Amino acid sequence: MQKLTSELQRLYLFAGQQHDAPSIDLVKDGMVRTLVIDFHKAADEQHWARLCDVANALQTELGLPAPAVSVSGGECYRLWLSxxxxxxxxxxKQFLALLHKAYFEDEEIDFGRSQVDLPPVQNRATGLWAAFINPSMGGALAEDLGLEMMPPEAAQAAFLERLGSISTEEYQQALATLQRKHGAAPVSAPSSPAVATSNDGLLLKDATLEDIVRHLHAMGIEPTFRHVLKH
Structure with a gap:
């Protein structure tokens, strides 16, 4: 638990903020530490494809670190930007609005949200667990968008420990890029996703179930989530 708490504090909590409740404040004293983007369930698993498009664009077009990926326990996928x-x-809010306009304008977004459930936590409405996930397993959870059992804390910490926060310089460069994009021409969401092969970088959309299990075993993690197998 200590390792997971340390990673959550490093990435998503304000200095001195304690993780002692299911949800965390996104705004404290007029400041924001974490940006959270929801991708709600859509037909033909388009919510997963859209998340991959956006996550890849954040890295390849804006030069930002890889975001964390989570399932909410029933409603949506989430990207977490630290x-x-x-x-x-x-x-x-301005930065989030520019991202929204550039990459996922057709996705509903709550610009006034001040709290969010911080995984791992059980969704009170569905009984499923919200959890951070390995990006390569995301497509297998497109239907349930949650886990039936509480995820192992070691696995949750492992998914976060390689992630970094957006530095001031990276933020300023990304902001300038977005402002240039909006100033030059109307922007639409990317139509073709980038595909990568490393958990350290872009998201894997085409990994098989065997690839996922092999990767987790290599990290010393025994999968306990339920996969949805497609026939």
Whole structure:
């Protein structure tokens, strides 16, 4: 538990903030430390494809670190963007709005959200567990969007320990890129996803179930989630 708590504090909590409740404050004293983007369930697993498009664009087009990926326990996938230095709320909302316009404008977004459930936590409405996930297994959870059992804390920590926060320089460069994109021409969401082969970088959309299990075993993690097998 200590390792997982340390990773959550490193990435998503304000200095001195304790993780002692199912949800965390996204805004504290007018500042924002974490940006969370929801991708709600859609037909033909388009919510997973859209998340992959956006996550890849954040890295390849904007030069940002790989975000964490989670399932909410029933409603959506989520991308988690960690800021090394908290931003004033107005600036954080502006940045999120620019991302929304550039890459996922057809996805509903709550710009006024001030709290979010922090995995791992059980979804009170569905009984499924919200959890951070290995990006290569995300497609297998497109239907349930949650786990039937509480995920192992060691696995949750392992998914987070390789991730980094967005530095001030990276944020400024990404902001400038987005402003140039919007100033040059109307922006639409990417139509073809990038595909990568490393958990350290872009998301894997085409990994097989065997690939997923082999990868987790290589990390010393025994999978306990239920996969949805497609026939």
């Amino acid at each position: 800021l090394a230095q908290p931003l004033p709320e107005a600036q954080a």
